[in-house]
Amino acid sequence: MKNTKYFPFERNRYFYGKLLSVDDFELEQRYVNDKRRMTNRFLQGSGVAAGLYVVRLDENTLSVENGFALDSLGREIVIDSPVIRKLRLIDGYDACVENSDKDYVYLGLDYDEELTGIVHSMAGGVAQSDNFSAYNKIKETYRLYLTDEEPQQECMDKTALYMQERVLYAQNGVKIKLIAPRYMPAGGSGEVKLSVENLSKKYLSFSLRLVTEYMDYEGKQVISVNFNEMQYEKTGTYEISYILETGDLPDAFASLKLEENSAQMFLDKEQRVFAVPEAESKLEIQLITGDVRSYVIKDYYRTAMENLVKQNQEERLYLAKIYLIHTGDGCVIDRVENLPFGQYILNQNLSFALHQLTLDSYGTAGTRERRVSLKKEHGGIGAEQNLKFAEGSEWLDLNGGGQRGDRFVSKEIPHGLGLGAVTMHVGIEGDEGVTTYGSSEIFEDMDVMIELAVRVFPERGTFQIGGRLREQVIKSGVSVHWTAIRQAEEKDKKKFTRKIFIRPGVLELATRESHYLEAVCTNMEDTTVEWSVQEQGGTMSENGMYTAPNTAGVYEVVAKSTAYPDVKASIFVVVRDA
Numbered sequence: 001m002k003n004t005k006y007f008p009f010e011r012n013r014y015f016y017g018k019l020l021s022v023d024d025f026e027l028e029q030r031y032v033n034d035k036r037r038m039t040n041r042f043l044q045g046s047g048v049a050a051g052l053y054v055v056r057l058d059e060n061t062l063s064v065e066n067g068f069a070l071d072s073l074g075r076e077i078v079i080d081s082p083v084i085r086k087l088r089l090i091d092g093y094d095a096c097v098e099n100s101d102k103d104y105v106y107l108g109l110d111y112d113e114e115l116t117g118i119v120h121s122m123a124g125g126v127a128q129s130d131n132f133s134a135y136n137k138i139k140e141t142y143r144l145y146l147t148d149e150e151p152q153q154e155c156m157d158k159t160a161l162y163m164q165e166r167v168l169y170a171q172n173g174v175k176i177k178l179i180a181p182r183y184m185p186a187g188g189s190g191e192v193k194l195s196v197e198n199l200s201k202k203y204l205s206f207s208l209r210l211v212t213e214y215m216d217y218e219g220k221q222v223i224s225v226n227f228n229e230m231q232y233e234k235t236g237t238y239e240i241s242y243i244l245e246t247g248d249l250p251d252a253f254a255s256l257k258l259e260e261n262s263a264q265m266f267l268d269k270e271q272r273v274f275a276v277p278e279a280e281s282k283l284e285i286q287l288i289t290g291d292v293r294s295y296v297i298k299d300y301y302r303t304a305m306e307n308l309v310k311q312n313q314e315e316r317l318y319l320a321k322i323y324l325i326h327t328g329d330g331c332v333i334d335r336v337e338n339l340p341f342g343q344y345i346l347n348q349n350l351s352f353a354l355h356q357l358t359l360d361s362y363g364t365a366g367t368r369e370r371r372v373s374l375k376k377e378h379g380g381i382g383a384e385q386n387l388k389f390a391e392g393s394e395w396l397d398l399n400g401g402g403q404r405g406d407r408f409v410s411k412e413i414p415h416g417l418g419l420g421a422v423t424m425h426v427g428i429e430g431d432e433g434v435t436t437y438g439s440s441e442i443f444e445d446m447d448v449m450i451e452l453a454v455r456v457f458p459e460r461g462t463f464q465i466g467g468r469l470r471e472q473v474i475k476s477g478v479s480v481h482w483t484a485i486r487q488a489e490e491k492d493k494k495k496f497t498r499k500i501f502i503r504p505g506v507l508e509l510a511t512r513e514s515h516y517l518e519a520v521c522t523n524m525e526d527t528t529v530e531w532s533v534q535e536q537g538g539t540m541s542e543n544g545m546y547t548a549p550n551t552a553g554v555y556e557v558v559a560k561s562t563a564y565p566d567v568k569a570s571i572f573v574v575v576r577d578a
Contacts, residue, residue, distance in 0.1 A: 006034045037074030042304065046072045046315065047343035052079065054107060054320035059332035061086055062107070064144065064319065070345060072315035075111040077142050085144065087322070087333060092146035097324065097331050103173050103199045105146050106340070107320040112143040144319075150175070151316060151341055162296050165195075166281050168208070168258060169274045172267060173200035178210070178283060180256055183295050186287035187248030191418060192256060194225060196238040204229045205572065206265035207505035214247040214254035214287065222259070226505045230570065241461055243418035250289045257282035264506040266572045269554035271506075317343060390416045390484040393429060396467050398448075401474035408469075412462040415484040419461045422486040424454040426465060429479040441470055448478050459497075498523045500559055500569040507546075507557075507571060510578040514547045519559040519569070526563035533557055537573070548575045 011031040012024055051067020064083045071077060087093065090107070097105050117136035150170050162182050169176040177195040184190035198204040210223040217223045223242055232238060246254060258281035265272040288295055321340040324331040346354075396410055415422060427437035428450065440446045449470035456463045465480050503518040517540075521527040531540035537555025539547045546557060552575050560568040 006038050009034065040070050040074030040076070041072070044070055044074075045345055046070050046074075046317070047345045048317075048319075048339060049345040049347060052109070052319055054322075054336050054338055056333050056336045057084065059325075060088070062090075062320075062322070062333070062336070064107075069109065069317060071111050071317055073111075076140070077109060077111050077317075078140075079142060083144070087146075088330065090144055090146050096146055096148035100148060102148055102324070103326075104321055104323045105148055106316075106318050107322055108145050108147050109317045109319050110143040110145065110314070112141050114139050114141055146322075147316070149316070151318060161300055162292065164283055166276075166283055168263070168276050168281060169265065169272075172272070174198050174204060174265075174267070176206070178256070178258070178281065180283045180285055182299075183286050183288050183292050184215075184244075184246050184254065186246060186250045186252070186289055189243055189245050190285070192242050192244060192283075194227075194240040196227060196240070198229060198236055200267060202267040202270070203234070204265070204267055205505075205570075206263065208264075209259040209262040210256055211259045212244065212254065212256050214249055214252055215244040215256070215285070217242055217244050226501055228569065231499070239460070241419055246285075246287050249287050252287050254285045254287055255282055256285065266506070266554075269556065269572055271554060271572065271574050388417055388486045390422075392482060394465055394480050394482060395477050396465055396480050397477045398467075398469075398473065398475055400476060402469055402472070404469055404471050406469045408467045410465040410480075412457065412460070412464055413482075414462050415482075417461065417484055417486045419458060420486065421458045422456060422463075422484045424456060424463055425483045425485075426452045426454055427481050428452070429481045435481045448473050448475055450478060452480065454482070498561070498564055498567045500529065500561060500567055502557070502559055502569050502571045505571060506574075508574040508576070509546075509548045510576055511548055511550055511552060512578065514545055517544045517546050517557065517559075517571075519544065521561065524561060524564065524567070526561070528562045529559045530562050531557070531559055538575070546573065548573065551575070552577045 009031060010027060012028055046069075048067060048069045051065050052069060053065040053067070055063045055065065057063050062085055064079060064085070066079050066081050068079075069077045087097070096102070115135035115137070116139045118133050119136040121132055121134040150167065163179065164182050165177050165179045167175065167177050175195075175197040178192070179195055180192040181190055196204070205228040207224075207226045210225065212221045212223070215221070225240065227238075227240065229238075244256075257278055258276050260278070261275065263274050263276075265274060286295070318341055319339065321337040323334040323337070325334045392415075394410055394413055396408060398408055402408070415424075425437065427435040428440060428446070428448065429435050430447070436443060436446065439451070440449050450473070451468045451470055453466045453468075454463055455466065463482075463484070465482065467478070467480075499522050501520045501522070503520060507515060507517070509515055517531075519527075519529040519531075521529070531542070531544060531546075533540055533546070534556040536549065537553065537557075538549045540557065541547075549555070555573050555575060556570050557573055558568055558570045
């Protein structure tokens with residue numbers, strides 16, 4: 001049954017002498033199906049429960065393995081044997097692949113039904129032209145299709161219960177998203193991010209301004225963002241983090257939104273101006289006192305039924321993200337990323353196994369805990385420096401053990417103190433709360449003789465823990481306690497590496513028109529810069545006065561530090577006919 005509404009629940013009332021019609025029997029089936037699907041929707045969720053792995057067989061062919069899923073309406077979708085399809089024969093190929101220059105497309109899965117089983121009909125036919133046949137059964141099946149539509153976060157990610165995002169731009173292989181928590185402590189601080197994805201082969205630069213309410217960034221209610229991909233190693237994905245201070249207004253709603261007409265973007269020299277309506281860019285953040293978890297639980301139970309009732313369309317189930325290579329004859333498959341938005345269903349068996357693994361490996365404290373506090377006392381340690389602390393525990397996996405000299409490195413761990421330099425201390429956690437710092441060889445009762453080190457990534461607000469065995473060990477791993485310390489006032493010091501920013505970030509002039517450019521240098525004693533213009537795109541004076549050429553076009557202006565030749569920045573100038 002393809003009905004998308006559960007309510008009202010009605011079932012047949014039987015009595016002697018009742019004349020049953022087709023509607024009565026359909027009501028009987030609908031009542032049972034809707035009850036089951038509603039249970040699926042609320043208690044299981046939606047996503048892949050087993051299988052459905054997508055495999056690239058060759059540059060033109062995909063295989064979808066057998067498996068089971070629940071869609072957003074609680075309907076069961078079963079693929080009972082592997083399905084092999086040519087990419088160009090999947091529904092939606094012409095619309096979103098053949099006629100598009102995108103470097104990727106999504107493979108979606110939908111619930112579907114089809115009529116089957118022709119039988120003789122005494123009351124006249126509806127399926128065949130002979131008027132004496134009708135379909136006898138409804139077969140529950142599925143539909144595979146291709147789409148280039150991006151998902152809404154609330155439909156995909158379970159973290160949407162406590163995180164939220166807005167897509168500011170999603171075209172031409174570029175996606176810019178604003179990400180923020182749904183809750184922040186009143187009178188405290190919280191982190192918001194800009195997520196940047198550039199799958200094109202062109203270099204991306206953009207500038208925009210974010211306006212805050214009941215929050216401030218470095219004492220201001222405006223965040224000026226200037227991003228230039230040329231200043232980074234080109235990885236295609238980037239995150240820019242900002243630590244915001246919140247007002248002491250419990251239960252108030254702070255907000256963050258894109259300032260109108262503030263966004264400009266370049267792909268190499270091609271200019272793009274984008275605007276997002278306020279309602280689509282604005283994020284509201286509740287300022288709270290107390291445990292975030294209690295707010296998440298309360299809001300979920302308060303709104304879950306309301307969200308179900310007002311839901312008027314199905315949420316897509318994205319099986320794979322298919323990266324493409326455009327050729328003269330169309331597109332071929334480069335690679336496949338399975339379940340790009342993590343649409344899994346965690347069943348009870350897997351949940352129990354993961355919980356037990358957590359207890360066995362890390363103890364009852366859990367996989368990792370992190371505490372962050374800001375010392376503001378008038379006396380004692382940290383009083384004069386106004387220090388900010390973060391601490392937690394991380395499991396360093398030793399893969400069952402190793403030989404003397406073997407090295408092991410953890411994944412990147414966020415310390416929660418934001419971007420910039422921090423001081424790290426690490427030690428080995430033992431029994432009864434004993435933690436050993438420094439060389440483990442000094443104490444004879446150590447289970448694992450291991451030397452620890454930390455690598456800090458100030459531009460990402462993360463760190464890695466590394467360990468080198470001092471003797472042969474047979475052990476799954478060790479629990480490492482870490483402490484991160486940062487002076488709170490360092491937040492105002494631009495503690496990143498030396499950088500240059502050019503103001504304005506984007507410039508538009510008429511031919512032969514002039515404009516003064518300012519090079520803002522950070523973390524540099526010598527702020528002298530050398531100006532240049534690429535491809536004879538005008539002239540620059542020593543004091544930063546740019547004069548446009550006689551020919552319209554897009555030209556790149558570069559400012560390079562004379563003291564630090566590797567430090568430079570550039571902007572694109574749009575020159576139009578006068």
